[in-house]
Amino acid sequence: MRSRIAFLVLIALRLAGAGLTAAMAAIHVYLWDEGYRNVATIGELFLVNGVVGGLLAVVLLVAGVRRLGIVAALGALFTAGTLGALVLSLTSGLFGFTESIDAPWVTTTIAVESAGTVVLAAIPPVTHLAVRADARHGGSAPRATPRAPGHGERPSAGRQ
Numbered sequence: 001m002r003s004r005i006a007f008l009v010l011i012a013l014r015l016a017g018a019g020l021t022a023a024m025a026a027i028h029v030y031l032w033d034e035g036y037r038n039v040a041t042i043g044e045l046f047l048v049n050g051v052v053g054g055l056l057a058v059v060l061l062v063a064g065v066r067r068l069g070i071v072a073a074l075g076a077l078f079t080a081g082t083l084g085a086l087v088l089s090l091t092s093g094l095f096g097f098t099e100s101i102d103a104p105w106v107t108t109t110i111a112v113e114s115a116g117t118v119v120l121a122a123i124p125p126v127t128h129l130a131v132r133a134d135a136r137h138g139g140s141a142p143r144a145t146p147r148a149p150g151h152g153e154r155p156s157a158g159r160q
Contacts, residue, residue, distance in 0.1 A: 009130075010126050016119045018060040022057035024112050028053065029054075056074075060072065060120075068123060069124035069127040072121075075120040076116075076120035079116040083114060086110065
């Protein structure tokens with residue numbers, strides 16, 4: 001029972017983490033398109049953040065359970081770094097650019113990136129607990145990612 005609960009929590013965290021990472025990426029691409037592309041260095045970094053964040057969101061959804069912890073840890077570091085860059089730009093400036101808390105999307109971005117960092121950081125320990133619980137119960141817990149039909153099945157005596 002514990003392994004089933006751990007895997008359900010893991011699925012919820014995986015979906016929330018991927019959604020928050022995708023939202024962070026979308027905000028950066030949108031802001032890049034709205035004019036940040038014209039800000040030296042910051043513009044390029046916004047586009048890179050959007051692309052990397054989008055790819056990371058996809059990888060969070062498709063990674064196997066045994067690799068999910070490392071992917072989520074990297075995602076948490078990436079998201080925390082993005083949040084740190086925003087805080088720097090709000091306080092002392094970053095690459096010669098100072099952001100205003102009143103600028104569009106700043107407070108939303110702070111909320112999304114803060115939540116994303118927390119959710120993604122929670123995935124590695126929950127993954128560890130889920131895999132350990134699954135191993136103790138003989139691997140009977142549901143999969144946190146769907147398996148393609150026929151993948152990993154052993155052929156039965158009647159099937160050729």
